Amino acid sequence: MFESAELGHKISKEVYKKELPNLREALLDAQLDLLQSARFPVIILLAGVDCAGKGETMNLLHEWMDPRHIESHAQRELTDEERERPPMWRYWRDLPPKGKIGIFIGSWYSAPLVDNVHGRTKNAELDQQLDRIIRFETMLCNEGALILKFWLHLSEDQQKKRLRKLEKDPKTSWRIKESDWKNYKQYDRFRLVSERMLRTTSTPEAPWIIVEGADDRYRSLSIGKALLDALRRRLDAPETPQASEPLPPLFSSIDGLQILQTLDMTKKVIKKKYDDELEILQGRLNLLSRHKDFDRISVVVLFEGNDAAGKGGSIRRITQALDARAYRIIPIAAPSEEERAQPYLWRFWRHLPRRGRFAIFDRSWYGRVLVERVEGFCSQTDWMRAYSEINDFEEQMVRNHTVVAKFWLAITQDEQLKRFKEREKIGFKRFKITEEDWRNREKWPLYEQAVCDMIDRTSTEIAPWTLVEANDKNHARIKVLKTLCSQIEQALAKL
Amino acid sequence: MFESAELGHKISKEVYKKELPNLREALLDAQLDLLQSARFPVIILLAGVDCAGKGETMNLLHEWMDPRHIESHAQRELTDEERERPPMWRYWRDLPPKGKIGIFIGSWYSAPLVDNVHGRTKNAELDQQLDRIIRFETMLCNEGALILKFWLHLSEDQQKKRLRKLEKDPKTSWRIKESDWKNYKQYDRFRLVSERMLRTTSTPEAPWIIVEGADDRYRSLSIGKALLDALRRRLDAPETPQASEPLPPLFSSIDGLQILQTLDMTKKVIKKKYDDELEILQGRLNLLSRHKDFDRISVVVLFEGNDAAGKGGSIRRITQALDARAYRIIPIAAPSEEERAQPYLWRFWRHLPRRGRFAIFDRSWYGRVLVERVEGFCSQTDWMRAYSEINDFEEQMVRNHTVVAKFWLAITQDEQLKRFKEREKIGFKRFKITEEDWRNREKWPLYEQAVCDMIDRTSTEIAPWTLVEANDKNHARIKVLKTLCSQIEQALAKL
Structure with missing residues (x-):
């Protein structure tokens, strides 16, 4: 599943510099169309291996587009008002309205993944949780949302390199905590569970998009283009109400007794x-x-x-x-x-x-x-x-x-x-x-x-x-x- | 200030029974007009001596009117989301929209009063707090809100009797806590500070209405009638925009330098x-x-x-x-x-x-x-x-x-x-x-x-x-x- 994202994808500085201005212009353009038509919300999930560039990507998207109409949400401690409601309540409050973009790092996938990696849940329970997620996302899509789920991948080697690099640079060393190295030691287990999770929750309406995270330019350009493509396709599609396929009638008892x-x-x-x-x-x-x-x-x-x-x-x-x-x-x-x-x-x-x-x-x-x-x-x-x-x-x-x-x-x-x-x-x-x-x-x-x-x-x-x-x-x-x-x-x- | 509320006001069962149906009918009627016109919100504060009937009154108002369009709020622990914002944030979230009624027990008056009674604030600070309250309420009134502030009073004797009575009845004894007796011992101090507070914050737009709380029927009927009267007067007033009295022009420097x-x-x-x-x-x-x-x-x-x-x-x-x-x-x-x-x-x-x-x-x-x-x-x-x-x-x-x-x-x-x-x-x-x-x-x-x-x-x-x-x-x-x-x-x- 992750093979294509371990090939060492790279984009040169020149290509990046050449392509970026057009991409940004087109993204901004699409964002404005989205805002003006206010036909649907856009939900972007950024997940993946630690240090694969989730935060950087989030910030980049804010920079490339108009940040006034983007709202980003990260994994954080629950407030007590949230703790007293069902776990999904916090995400419902944060859903972007039509015309706007919501970015989630540490979305509804975080807890199921982490809990299973650390052995707090059995696989059967994980499957149940993933099944609920699928139904939630299907509902959002049916309600019109455009959902983009990016999985930023790093091979074990790449992650180690990245952790070291971040740790060495005094500007970024604060980002690396002991827990990051601890997680790193669980790489194989994490990869295994991730794969199961991605496989299960890649639905036709909301498939996972796996992106190699090692090269900043490759990662950024890939995500930008995928987002633009999805936005454009959706915006340019004629706004006809979904042709309601003729559904089978609901069952009626033949004796008319209700x-x-x-x-x-x-x-x-x-x-x-x-x-x-x-x-x-x-x-x-x-x-x-x-x-x-x-x-x-x-x-x-x-x-x-x-x-x-x-x-x-x-x-x-x-x-x-x-x-x-x-x-x-x-x-x-x-x-x-x-x-x-x-x-x-x-x-x-x-x-x-x-x-x-x-x-x-x-x-x-x-x-x-x-x-x-x-x-x-x-x-x-x-x-x-x-x-x-x-x-x-x-x-x-x-x-x-x-x-x-x-x-x-x-x-x-x-x-x-x-x-x-x-x-x-x-x-x-x-x-x-x-x-x-x-x-x-x-x-x-x-x-x-x-x-x-x-x-x-x-x-x-x-x-x-x-x-x-x-x-x-x-x-x-x-x-x-x-x-x-x-x-x-x-x-x-x-x- | 409290003299008139220590006269031992009483309403007989017969009078109460005779007057209540008409009052309820008229209140419900006024509430419906309020809802349909949706011209202004109604904010009712219930404050006063412990056990003077604040909770009972709140419940009664819900019963007399259509509870679907009333929301009641009581003093409660702040949530962490509230603690991180200015103290008034919690009240702003709870403000009723136009057409609806909000009832507050333990409103913005609670903390200033209690803090001063227990010596946590000096009088100068209390005055400052009260001044802010006045400005807040004036703003609400200028924005169209109808504010009714009821102070339910009990004399020292009456309070003692009421505490004893509630304590004796197995149905209500749970309501009396040690702190209630402690507060009772501070009666004089409480009365003194209350008086200062009421005097300061009785404004023409939002005066305090002091009601003797000892007799349930007297208290209920008094509050119901005062509410009805205020509602009716406001609803029946012609909806002309306030005649904007000619205001003095703002100062302009005579040399035109800006x-x-x-x-x-x-x-x-x-x-x-x-x-x-x-x-x-x-x-x-x-x-x-x-x-x-x-x-x-x-x-x-x-x-x-x-x-x-x-x-x-x-x-x-x-x-x-x-x-x-x-x-x-x-x-x-x-x-x-x-x-x-x-x-x-x-x-x-x-x-x-x-x-x-x-x-x-x-x-x-x-x-x-x-x-x-x-x-x-x-x-x-x-x-x-x-x-x-x-x-x-x-x-x-x-x-x-x-x-x-x-x-x-x-x-x-x-x-x-x-x-x-x-x-x-x-x-x-x-x-x-x-x-x-x-x-x-x-x-x-x-x-x-x-x-x-x-x-x-x-x-x-x-x-x-x-x-x-x-x-x-x-x-x-x-x-x-x-x-x-x-x-x-x-x-x-x-x-």
């Missing part, structure tokens, strides 16, 4: 019983939120449901039990400008709670496979891939000790009609019934199909959906609280 | 000398950025100047000397949607660097007193108050060991014309000359006046402006680098 139809919509809880149970459940939830281990977990609750199904009311029954400092409600409306410049899930990642906190989403990332699907706001390819992207997202939360409680509040068409009419009669502005509500109603069967597909594809062992029969509000609220309490209890028990 | 005219625009550095000096200065800057104490300071550099004065080129001469990980360039263009929903300075606060980092602003908060003033994008009142708001902002940075280096790059009208024409000839898109550039040129005298006023009013001992004669790019770049290095050296020397 999960939603199995709900017993007559379920009811009478007032007296409701009052008693509510008090008990709210007390239980309150105690859980003050449990001695509660600051080791976090809780994400999300509500989806038919219009007028009572999401707001259910949320209030939860928050009544909590201290206002301990939760945040995130009402999901149209994305903001900054959110639109990022991948779809970005605006949810940014609201993930710290330890010991609740984040309650009033509508959620499931909008992608519900309203966006039904209304055609995204292509079929987009919402089809969303199922597994969402599963990945939730899996990361759960792995980080976040309880993920998902509620679908279901009412019948008749009940909805009744509530719409009541709301129109009260005419109170916070229950304004709009044309849109009536239009959505006409698409009831389409929404129903979308909900069933969503449940089939995203109700997982670790983050199951709870279907709530919500024709009776009392029943709905009790079921929500009961489910939430028990999910939190399970998470605490597992610590 | 600071910009004193610059020697013929200053030049020849190529050979430039190359030598540039290398030396970039080396010096690089060493400074790796100085052992550099991670105890941070650096904010900002560039303003005539169009085509060479800001970009100067920035590049700085970044060439730095590791790309150590700096971020923030190009200032039109504010984003999220930024427009916040006070003017919010979008700059969010970019303040961590320790050991550079933030380089390509244009800055001075846009307020330059382009916004000249083009009439804000009222005279707005840009007149901006001078002191900006001074306050920079003072906070400096107090937090941030170097603030401000450069005005000046070129003559002739030189600008020459550069415009050159750019038109090259026609290269990154130097596109627009209609707007030519229009700005016609307003040269207005801009010149604005620049002189800006320098007179914001060139301070702690954050001085450096005027850079930029007709000769070599001279400009050398002067920028030299100044920056020496400012950093001074800051390091002062540690």
Whole structure:
């Protein structure tokens, strides 16, 4: 795998001097087109052998292009705000928006590689980590990102020479630490694991580009040209929406029986019983939120449901039990400008709670496979891939000790009609019934199909959906609280 | 001051029950109007004697209104990301956007109060802190915020009773810690300092509202009504832009001599000398950025100047000397949607660097007193108050060991014309000359006046402006680098 990068590639001073001005001009030009079109973000990863020139390359790219629209990120200690979220949170915060360039040294590849080299993980675990990375990058590419992954290679001999040289020069000796020599002694092991990693994660959308790092000029020119080429190809491609290949339809059971139809919509809880149970459940939830281990977990609750199904009311029954400092409600409306410049899930990642906190989403990332699907706001390819992207997202939360409680509040068409009419009669502005509500109603069967597909594809062992029969509000609220309490209890028990 | 809040105010159960439904309905109604108009944010501070009902009130407000559009913040440990910024940074991040409500327990008043009660600050220092708070709140009000500051009071006797009661009840005993009794013993001192604080910071825009906290119903109803009243009055006021009272003109020297005219625009550095000096200065800057104490300071550099004065080129001469990980360039263009929903300075606060980092602003908060003033994008009142708001902002940075280096790059009208024409000839898109550039040129005298006023009013001992004669790019770049290095050296020397 690294053979071609150990051939002793070299570029002479003359050739370099001759080629550089054109390259820089063209790169700057491409960068400006990128900025002005703001169609996609560019993510550049610089990885590889120690001292192979990652830092130099990063600085060079800043110099060659307009540094105002590049942001570089290096491996650094996690802040405590980052430590309390899933490991990928820090990278999500650093993702460049459309039109900009983000350079990462020490990216999501660092920890898996280093941990395996030093024997802290077994190969099976490494493969699992790499698989997650592939899915993450595929998602970014599907969301439009251009990802360039450069691996700067040095042979064992070359690395030794370079370490010595840097050490000798008083201007650079500060860069060489004892740990560098220690790592160097692990060269063979490092090479072995790197190869496995590169092989596994070289995908068609985001292949690794291996560059010999020994000769500065060769390295710089190679990377510059590869970047220019990728930028130019992408910028010059016509901006047609991806031709949505006809996808196979989702499976529909031939007898027409759907999960939603199995709900017993007559379920009811009478007032007296409701009052008693509510008090008990709210007390239980309150105690859980003050449990001695509660600051080791976090809780994400999300509500989806038919219009007028009572999401707001259910949320209030939860928050009544909590201290206002301990939760945040995130009402999901149209994305903001900054959110639109990022991948779809970005605006949810940014609201993930710290330890010991609740984040309650009033509508959620499931909008992608519900309203966006039904209304055609995204292509079929987009919402089809969303199922597994969402599963990945939730899996990361759960792995980080976040309880993920998902509620679908279901009412019948008749009940909805009744509530719409009541709301129109009260005419109170916070229950304004709009044309849109009536239009959505006409698409009831389409929404129903979308909900069933969503449940089939995203109700997982670790983050199951709870279907709530919500024709009776009392029943709905009790079921929500009961489910939430028990999910939190399970998470605490597992610590 | 607290006499009226020790009268033993009480509201009977009957009255409470009768009044509450209407109050809640009206509050919810007002909150919806607030949300829909999105004209201003509401900031509610809950402060006062321990156990006087701050937490209860916060929870009640969440229950009475729609909790999806309220966010509550409590005194908590600073995160490390917060510790590296000026103390007010954490509050800036938490400010509610227009249309929303933010509730703060333990606000910017906590530390000054507690520190003084426990003798960690002298009164003179307290007064200084309170003065800064007043200026902060005045700025928020001028930016449109509605601020409500509630002080929940208990007499010494009442507090003792309440502590005992909470302690006895097994449901609430967890809330009482040893420190609460300790604080209680300081009641007199606490009362004295509180009184001083309330007196000083009760401004016409944001007066304190003192509420007796002993009777839950009295307290809740009082606060609810005060909030409703303030909301309603503000919402129902006609949305006319503040009638800009005619302000006295800024002082103009009668001989017409301006600071910009004193610059020697013929200053030049020849190529050979430039190359030598540039290398030396970039080396010096690089060493400074790796100085052992550099991670105890941070650096904010900002560039303003005539169009085509060479800001970009100067920035590049700085970044060439730095590791790309150590700096971020923030190009200032039109504010984003999220930024427009916040006070003017919010979008700059969010970019303040961590320790050991550079933030380089390509244009800055001075846009307020330059382009916004000249083009009439804000009222005279707005840009007149901006001078002191900006001074306050920079003072906070400096107090937090941030170097603030401000450069005005000046070129003559002739030189600008020459550069415009050159750019038109090259026609290269990154130097596109627009209609707007030519229009700005016609307003040269207005801009010149604005620049002189800006320098007179914001060139301070702690954050001085450096005027850079930029007709000769070599001279400009050398002067920028030299100044920056020496400012950093001074800051390091002062540690």
